[in-house]
Amino acid sequence: MPRILRINTRTKEFIFEELGEYAGLGGRALTSKLVNKEVPADCHPLSSSNKLVFAAGILANTGAANSGRLSCGAKSPLTGGIKESNTGGQFAQVLPRLDLLAIVFEDKPAQDAPFSIIEIYADKVVFKDATAIAGKDNYPAHEELKKMYGEKVVTALAGPAGEQCLAASTIQFSDPHLNPARSAGRGGMGAVMGSKKVKAVVLDPAASGRTNAADPEKFKVARKRWTEILTGHPVTGEGLPAYGTSILVNIINEAGALPTKNFRTGRFDDVADISGERIAEIIESRNGKTKEGCHTGCVIQCSQRYNDKNGDYLTSGFEYETVWGFGANCLVKDIDTIATMDRVCDEKGIDTIEMGCTMGVAMDGGILEWGDGDGALALLRKVGSADPMGRIIGNGTVFAGKAFGVDRIPTVKGQALPAYDPRSVKGIGVTYATTPMGGDHTAGYAVATNILKIGGDVDPLSREGQIELSKNLQIATASIDALGLCLFVAFAVLDTADAVQCICDLVAASHGIEFTADDFIALGVNTLKNELEFNANAGFTKFDDQLPRFFSEETLEPHNTIWDYSVEELQAAKV
Amino acid sequence: MPRILRINTRTKEFIFEELGEYAGLGGRALTSKLVNKEVPADCHPLSSSNKLVFAAGILANTGAANSGRLSCGAKSPLTGGIKESNTGGQFAQVLPRLDLLAIVFEDKPAQDAPFSIIEIYADKVVFKDATAIAGKDNYPAHEELKKMYGEKVVTALAGPAGEQCLAASTIQFSDPHLNPARSAGRGGMGAVMGSKKVKAVVLDPAASGRTNAADPEKFKVARKRWTEILTGHPVTGEGLPAYGTSILVNIINEAGALPTKNFRTGRFDDVADISGERIAEIIESRNGKTKEGCHTGCVIQCSQRYNDKNGDYLTSGFEYETVWGFGANCLVKDIDTIATMDRVCDEKGIDTIEMGCTMGVAMDGGILEWGDGDGALALLRKVGSADPMGRIIGNGTVFAGKAFGVDRIPTVKGQALPAYDPRSVKGIGVTYATTPMGGDHTAGYAVATNILKIGGDVDPLSREGQIELSKNLQIATASIDALGLCLFVAFAVLDTADAVQCICDLVAASHGIEFTADDFIALGVNTLKNELEFNANAGFTKFDDQLPRFFSEETLEPHNTIWDYSVEELQAAKV
Incomplete structure (x- = not known):
């Protein structure tokens, strides 16, 4: 038990x-x-x-x-x-x-x-x-x-x-x-x-053994089908294993939604230097690994072993959002410098997305020159030291913005926005604004349907359909997170008719309980309700479910899009 | 015009x-x-x-x-x-x-x-x-x-x-x-x-002349009576001119409400070293001035010229809240060090109340030893320099608390609390919690009625009567602030039957308009409504109208009082 x-x-x-x-x-x-x-x-x-x-x-x-x-x-x-x-x-x-x-x-x-x-x-x-x-x-x-x-x-x-x-x-x-x-x-x-x-x-290093399923036969069938679903989908079976999440660098840049220079434009001139394809080339040339799982039992294998120029291990879990944050967002194009920043973040224990935006704000504040990757690296290395600058950087984007007197602060609820400009991927903007987590792409990854055309096709530049899309994804994601599944299974689940039933079978067979698609949804809805209730009691209101004003004031090239949802409209994305 | x-x-x-x-x-x-x-x-x-x-x-x-x-x-x-x-x-x-x-x-x-x-x-x-x-x-x-x-x-x-x-x-x-x-x-x-x-x-240095009253005769009469009211009251006519606002050091300590060591107790062992009486002695011994106005036309003269040991000007506008913040709150007893901190704050342009609490938090965070006035002075001197520590300090109490990993943060709406512990002066606690200004004593100075027994007598340790007291004072204060009057006139106004009418006569005679006591109240109420509306639109809720939890979790010596208002109760203090 x-x-x-x-x-x-x-x-x-x-x-x-x-x-x-x-x-x-x-x-x-x-x-x-x-x-x-x-x-x-x-x-x-x-x-x-x-x-x-x-x-x-x-x-x-x-x-x-x-x-x-x-x-x-x-x-x-x-x-x-x-x-x-x-x-x-x-x-x-x-x-x-x-x-x-x-x-x-x-x-x-x-x-x-x-x-x-x-x-x-x-x-x-x-x-x-x-x-x-x-x-x-x-x-x-x-x-x-x-x-x-x-x-x-x-x-x-x-x-x-x-x-x-x-x-x-x-x-x-x-x-x-x-x-x-x-x-x-x-x-x-x-x-x-x-x-x-x-x-x-x-x-305990001596801990061992697998948790036995209540209904081993039923579980075995469901487990087999589940693996087929994941390995059979082009994203989870091919794209992610081949290039990791950085496959998105070119895709999001092409979509005009790669936030560049602290969210000023949607395309980065030097994108070829930091693309997933380029990273895979480098990894292979240095005898790294392009495919690794973050935990045993992973069949997607989107992680990697990124070696340095000497062929020695430098980092792994080197994600698209990290490459974007220290790369396009800061106009840094040297991928080894970016990989080293990833490693330093793992060493000090600081969030790479938060740090990517923090460095952008430091550049806006004149603390660093735009594109100065070595300077950014030096700042990151101060985190956790006695140097008070390390305390400023390590407290993230809003904090650094206050320290440096900057008013261009890409955060929601105090948390830095990730690697998708909300003006040109509006579905993810709805998620940023309304998830109880603060600025977060994983809470309802509308990029899937907006850009990758998974689970449907909702025009990323249009206002239409985004709120319902984000709401449904937020619910499904909360369920997936409750099950302990990797979020990336959603790519396959959204495109596979029997996938939710297969998940339900896994739960039912392993625990010996009834578990239906309705239960799957209820799990997510109830989780979100708990989160929203906590936040309401902590003083959050609809006014906290908004993007920073500059997204509504400045258009984003190349599509000249703007963020254009009202405070009230966005409330419909919440359960 | x-x-x-x-x-x-x-x-x-x-x-x-x-x-x-x-x-x-x-x-x-x-x-x-x-x-x-x-x-x-x-x-x-x-x-x-x-x-x-x-x-x-x-x-x-x-x-x-x-x-x-x-x-x-x-x-x-x-x-x-x-x-x-x-x-x-x-x-x-x-x-x-x-x-x-x-x-x-x-x-x-x-x-x-x-x-x-x-x-x-x-x-x-x-x-x-x-x-x-x-x-x-x-x-x-x-x-x-x-x-x-x-x-x-x-x-x-x-x-x-x-x-x-x-x-x-x-x-x-x-x-x-x-x-x-x-x-x-x-x-x-x-x-x-x-x-x-x-x-x-x-x-323009050439600007000159007084604004003519629309009804000079009526104005002259009202003006004379107004001066009598102010000079005739024991606080505005005697206490404040003699000792400045630091007359409160002994009074508030005696009341057991002088926040000591970052709001841990209500009395300071070394209070005699920082009292208003002691300050006045020092000022006189160094040929300073115990009475000065902050603007021409002031008849209260609560400011002073505080000279250093050599008899040279060091600071003025050296308020009770400053003496408390760098003194009792930080366990610093050297009044010259405290006066120097006041001067440094005026030099750098930083708020002494915010800095008093910031230093307390720095001491709680182990950045300074308790009582280390010279260390505090050195930190203040960094503000505005290239040293990132200066940016941490200069951003105030909440910010420094985050930088130093401290959870004892005496603020409301992000603004540091002043020199009256809300557990033993409950009326001022209501003001701290509910004024749209954030932690602020001047927005509804219930210390007057709780401690000084001006405008009535409401027991500072009791829950009774504080919410109505604070609300009425918040309204009157907003009116006084609209008129450009010094807040301290309220001491005399609260104790003088014809004072509000006298103020109304001043307004009516100077502008040639009707101005009644109802207009006086409406001025304050409408001001507060504007402020509350702005804050609501900025996302503030009833949950922002609260004191930090530690005031409800720790009793305050010597009266063993605790903060004990519910979220809903406090809303009644708002117009």
Whole structure:
């Protein structure tokens, strides 16, 4: 029976609990319900009242393809609202092997208390002094943990940014390739972990075994079909494996929606230097890998091993949004510099999307020259150090904008906007504006239907149909996040008639319950309702569900589009 | 006929306008109506859409005692809501001599445009290059302006903090004693001025003459009675002239409401070292002055000339809230250090209340030791420099709290709380929570009735009567601010039966209009309605009308009081 482990980070007490009212939930459905129910909406995100929740999905460790995503939930230090930050890595696969669905970190030690390593076992929790790794970057810290617990140790790490409680800080999770390269990137979850003086969480290295399905035969059939669905779709079976998410660089640039120079135009002159095709060439020429999974059981393999000029490992999980943020958005065209920035972000534990926009704002503020990749790299390296500039950068785009006196701030609810200009991909603009997560593409990826023509064809430049599209995608995404499935399964699901039924069969067979398409939808709707309720209690209103004014004041080349939804219209995108 | 001067800071065009729909208004009533009507509530405070308004009061330059206060209005970079920041100095007295009621600064030049000095004449506006004073501290900059325009030049200055658009930046106004010592302190008005690349505003040195009353005889009678009312009251006629506002140090400490160590207790062990009585002793021993007015025509004279150990001028406008913020709140007991901090704040152009709380947060974050006045002074001196720490400090309490990972943040709507703990002066707590200005004591100074027993006697420790008290004071204050009267006249007004009628007679006689007590109230109510409407459109809700949770979670010694109003209850304090 899966349980919830609650750990009091002040008293070091712990308790293994039955799921109780959280039964039937998992992933984002669990984190959002728990945070809404147990965290006071008006608390300071770094206070003892906040809770940090790691939750595996409903299908975690069942063997269903791409079911190993982890949800990290809390009140966000970045947005002030509820947050689910979704990540790959091995954590969600191993958690169920300890009969755990979720871990909840509660309370906090004194401001000057030392950091801990928290070891998680099936029957106990052990706090270890973290002096050996406190202050260390994530890769060296993970190397130390490997020495202590073995090569394959599964860890969660707060980087130097998280230790300083900076609002753009990530939690880094170890991947199947033994690197801490997977980020719960968005919303400052690392700061919540840091405020609780948790440097690392380590899962019992002896944990093993797969979670048995209640109906093994039915599950086997559904699992096989599920893999076929994913491997048979051109995006999940061909495009993503070949080029990773950076396949989008050329596609979005061609669509005139690649935000360039802090969202000033929709095309980047030097796009060829940073395209997915170019990246794949470089990877192959340096004996890297163009295909890797972020967790075992992934059949899409959109990650990669990006080596440096010497052929040594530099980074992985090198996403389109990162390439865009440090590339087109900052007019930087040297892809090795951009890859190094990705690595530095993983080392310090800071979100690459937030940092991409932060660097754009630093350039607008005259702190850096446009296109100065080395200067940007130097700024990122200050994060987590004693240099106060590092505190400015590590707190993200809104914060840096205030520090540098800049008024062009591409954020919603305090969170930086990703790599799709909302004026020319209007569906994603609706998601940015209305998701309870703040500026976020993953919460309802309308780029799929607007640009990739998956699940239909809604003109990206037109106002028509975008609100309904975003709303439906937000619901489906919340369900997918609850199941622990990778968001990219949605590409195949949207184009495959029996895909939702197949997912329902996986849930039903693994848990021995009824689970229908209606249940699938309800899971998402209820999750969003919890999130919207929390945000309303935290003081969010319809006026927070808007894009920054400059999107309504400046047209975007090449299509000369503008953002043109009213405050009231956008409310229809919310459940 | 008084006019409004509008200046486009980008095109350098200007226009003198009739009052039109703003006729009958002045001071805060004018700034708040104009900002609500003309500034989009969702704009970035540093963007071209924001407007900065300087407005003299309805009674400005009439010769009525204490009628020379100026209102500075804009969307606040600190709170994100509407702001009226009220200041002394000569500006509001001289503006009417140019037939001007208000100046509106609109639009903004490019980010890299040079700063200007703007000269204001009755028939023209001249932009001068500000290279000679850009980057300079306020006193040296004002010295340069004296050389250029004469000793008695009346100026408004953005300090180094305002030039950097920092959210705690003030606008400094020149006083009758030829120093730039009067601050429009709260809400970051200096940042709005800086964003528009205005370093200084200079009023025509040749401006002269008093505004003639429409009914000189009636005015003369009312004016005489008005002066009697003010000089006859024990607070405005004796207490404030003798000790300045720091007379409150002992009173509030005795009441157990002097926030000590970032609002942890209500009494300060070393209070004797920083009391108003001690300050007066020091001033007299160094040949300073215990009585000075912040503008000509002041009969209360609560300001002072505080000299250093060598007998040289150090600072003035050295208020109780400043003494508290750098003193009790930070456990600093050396009054000369505190006075020097006051001077440095005036030099850099940063709000002393915001800085007092910022230093407390820096101490909670381990950046400074508790009681380290010299360290605090060193941090303040960084503001406006190239050191990024200066940008952190200069953006105020919430910002510094995020930079330093601190969760004990004594602010409402992003603005630092002043020198009265709301748990033991509950009336002022209601004002902090509900005024559209954010944490602000001046918006409804319930300390008067709670502690000083002026205008009645409402027990400061009890929940009873505070909401109605605060609401009524908020209305009266908005009216007083519209008239350009000093807030301190309220002490006498609340205790004097014919005082409101006397004010009405002053307005009626000076403008030749009917003006009743109902009109006086309506002026305040309508002003508040404009402010609340703006804030609602900017996304503020009842959840923003709350104190930080720690006031409801921790009791305050010595009375063991707690903040205990519900979200809904507090809404009754709003008009």
